[in-house]
Amino acid sequence: MEVLVFLVPLALALGFVGLLGFLWSLKSGQYDDLDGAAWRAIADDQPVSDHGRSK
Amino acid sequence: MQADIDFSHYLKDTGSGLVHLDLAVEGISCAGCMAKIERNLASIPDVASARVNLTDSRLALEWKAGAFDPAMFVSRLADLGYKAYPFERDNAETLEAQRAQGLLRRLGVAAFAAMNVMMLSVPVWSGNVSDMLPEQRDFFHWLSALIVLPAAAYSAQPFFSSALSALRARGVNMDVPISIGIVLALATSVIETVNHTEHAYFDAAIMLIAFLLAGRFLDQNMRRRTRAFAGNLAALKAETATKFVSPTEIKTVPAAAIRPGDIVLLRPGERCAVDGNVIEGRSEIDQSLITGETLPAMAAPGSAVFAGTVIRSGTLRVRASAASGGTLLDEISRLLDHALQARSRYLRLAERASRLYAPVVHATALLTMIGWLAYGASFHDSIVTAIAVLIITCPCALGLAIPAVQTVASGALFGSGVLLNAGDAIERIAEIDRVIFDKTGTLTLPELDVANLAEIPHDVVKLAGRLALSSRHPVAAAVARRAGVASPLPDIQEEPGQGVHGFHEGRPIRLGRPSFCGAGDLANGILCRDPEASIVAFSHGESKYAFAVRQRLRPDAAEVVAGLARMGIAVEIVSGDREPAVRLTAEVLGVHEWRAEVSPVDKIARIDELARQGCKLLMVGDGLNDAPALAAAHASMSPVTATHMSQAVADAVFVGERLAPVLAAVKVSRKALRLMRQNLWLAVVYNVLAVPIAIAGLVTPLIAAAAMSGSSVIVMLNALRARAREAI
Structure with a gap:
């Protein structure tokens, strides 16, 4: 059971990283246009403009 | 026309040598449009970014400051087949968007915490029946507390602050039992963990918060979307x-x-x-x-x-x-304030439910404790059982029951051209039993139209239309529009206040006031039949014609009035216009009750009178003079062409030429209200089943978590039924 000492912090850290990822995606405006994002995923090629976000 | 507009008001300096412009674009409907616009604009040198928001039909542009005239983008989009208008987010929209984002952030925190706590709870649940050591269980409980306490303190703030403000105002809202439930569940769990006992409810508490936040977010997102759409409509008017x-x-x-x-x-x-x-x-x-x-x-x-x-x-x-x-505006503002105060006293269904709910639940918990004490249980066990009752009855389903239906129903209404301004609009529109229509601009279309086109030869209409193109007078413009012509006659002079004149095929040609064209008799003939019409006369040599120009009824007005009558809803017309005009409209539509020349004060008086008789009124109007009545009525709707003030106070705004959205709004709202009530009953049934188990002291954290998510899912699924298409 000593493995818990190692596994539990790891699990918590992973969860925390996931949360940070979510907060980052929220801040960078990825939930602003859910309809558009769905289509962008299957667009043939990315528009040239994709190096800057509107926000 | 667009090119000479000064865009500087809308340009924003981003600080890094780039300029930002937001455009509302008409006609973006699919991913193809999105790719086409972005590719085209991004290929222009010095454009840093061009990004379409498909949800809101907007385009955000950034380019090197001073590189171009912003009007270039508008004309470029016009070449691609899209009309674009600059727009500015108004304060209300920015606020709604910020709130929606704040709720999503809290929801994210609560959901991540819930997922991680589940990872710890499942071993405890399975360990309790097998061979988990008490030390291990305590360790897992402490870890859960470590995750849940900060997450709950952050993500449940909307409930705490709303409950506090309700208590300060000596009232109770739904957030009071929610907050009490959350705080007690967390406090018990901490105490139980300190005392090394089996049951901790960290998972149930954070899951409850996540579900409730989901409900709040749905509600907020609906409002945000409506605001964004309304903002686009305002921009597309390009005032x-x-x-x-x-x-x-x-x-x-x-x-x-x-x-x-x-x-x-x-x-x-x-x-x-x-x-x-x-x-x-x-x-x-x-x-x-x-x-x-x-x-x-x-x-x-x-x-x-x-x-x-x-x-x-x-x-x-x-x-x-x-x-x-202007005395009119002052008076209307005063009436409006008064009416809005009255409206804020309306109690939403959820609030009414929670007023019943909170005392019953808290009394049950108290009785449970007293009962167990009387039965001889220890003080500690009695309190734990009472708190289990509170946790299991915590209004999780209640918090979702109404927002979920509202969201789905507002989506359905969106599809039929109705935008909701207020969250509780659905409930109020569903309850109405009488509709009061304003006439001008509501039953009729705001644009003028030629009424007696059939009586005038087609070639004369064409010729008059070509002559009318030289005039800016709105009545003449209606003739030109209806004639559908594009080539103005050459060498036409305008006589201010009289009309336009010139020569065509060697004979004098005139269009304007009847006296200007010598057609006074013709005009009087028409005015006798249709006193509401504006007459524009036309003469070519000796032949004279008179066009009766007036506001036309919305094409489906009669059907909608009949449809409302079939649903058992009484229809009445209350208008500020003169009596003959209102009488004529009422006769055409088959409406028996109508009032003409009604001032804004009298409109409110009529609404109050009907309200005293117990009528639930839906007021449909567009004018500034309707604004106080819109606010005073039980529910209200405005066409999108209405004045700003009327649109702002109306519960819902409808788009398009047709009146059918009014009927659709009533139908969808009634169905939605039925589903809301069903959902509340489902929540009650769930409680009736779950509470005896809790009173008996048999609730384990596993049962609490399962019951809570089960009831939430059932309520959500029931809400989705509002999406089913109603035959309109």
Whole structure:
């Protein structure tokens, strides 16, 4: 059971990283246009403009 | 037309040498449009980014400062087949968007915490029946506390603050039992963990918060989306004003850029975009959007004009004012404030439910504790059991029951052209048993139309239309529009206030006032039959014709009135217009109850009178004179062409030429209210089943978690039924 000492912090850290990822995606405006994002995923090629976000 | 608009009001400096512009784009409907626009604009050198938001039909552009004239983008989009208008997020929209994002952030935190706690709870649940060591269980409980306590402190703030403000106002809302439930569940769990006992409810508490936040977010997102759409509609109207930038020089600027004190030029045929006072010039003005009166009025220096007024004959200089001295506007604002106070007393279904719910639940918990004490259980066990009752009855389903239905129903309404302004609008629209329509602009279309087209030979209409193209008078413009012509006659002079004249095929040709064309008799003949019409006469040599121009009824007005009657809803017309005009409309539509020449005060008086008789009223109106009545009625709707003030106070706004959205709104709302009630009953049934288990002291954390998510899912699934298409 000593493995818990190692596994539990790891699990918590992973969860925390996931949360940070979510907060980052929220801040960078990825939930602003859910309809558009769905289509962008299957667009043939990315528009040239994709190096800057509107926000 | 677009090219000469001054865009500087809308440009934002991003700070890094780039300029930002937001455009509302009409016609973006699919991913193809999105890719086409982005690829085309991004290929322009010096454009840093062009990004379409498909949800809101908007385009955000950034480019190197000073590289181009922003109008270039608008014309480029026009070449691609899209109409684009600059827009500015108004405060209300920014606020709704911030709230939605804040709720999503809290929801994210709560959901991540819930997922991680589940990872710890599942071993405890399975360990309790097998061979988990008490030390291990305590360790897992402490870890859960470590995750849940900070997450709950952050993500449950909306409930705590709302509950606190309700308690401060000596009231109870739904957030009070929610907050009590959350706090008690967390406190018990901590105490139980300290005492090394089996049951901790960290998972149930954080899951509850996540589910409730999901409900709040759905509600908020619906409002945000409506605001965004309303913002686009305002931008697509592209209201501009001609402003004097110096005593002699004029410039076309967006209406939003006009400040109080600016002097604005109004020319014939233009729709005034600001409130103000005339300082120079005389003109006939059409104030039907303001007063409901279709006959033109006279404006002279000193008279007040309001946004929405159409200038008919002369040119006016108007000083824009924030607080207009116009008695009409002052009076309407006063009536409006009064009516809005009355409306805020309406109790939403959820609030009514929680007023019943909270005392019952808290009394049950108290009785449980007393009962167990009387039965001889220890003080500790009695309290734990009582808290389990509170946890299991925590209104998780109640918190989702209504927002979920609202979201789905507002989506359905969106599809039929109705935008909701208020979250509780659905409940109130569903309850109505009587509809009061305003006439002008609501039952009729705001644009003028030729009524007696069938009586005039087709080639004469064409010729008159070509002549009318030379006039800016709105009545003449209606003739030109209806004739569907594009080539104006050459060498036509305009006689201000009279009409236009010239020569065609060697004979004099005239269009204008009946006296100007010598067609007074014809005009009188028409006015006898249709006193509401504006007459524009046409003469070519000796032949004379008179066009009766008037506001036309919405194409489906009669069907909608009949449809409402079939649903058992009484229909009434209350208009500010003159009696003959209202009588005629009422006869055509088959409405038996109508009132004419009603002032804004009398409109409210009529609404109060009906309310005292127990009627639940839906007021449908567009004019400034309707605004207080819209606020006073139980529920209200406005067409999208209504004045700003009316749109702002109406519960819902409908788009398009047809009146059918009113009928659709009533039908969808009734169905939605039925589902809300069902959902509340489902929540009650769940409690009836779960509470005895809790009172008996048999609730384990596993049962609490399962019951909570189970009831939430059932309520959500039931809400989705609102999406089923209603035959309209």
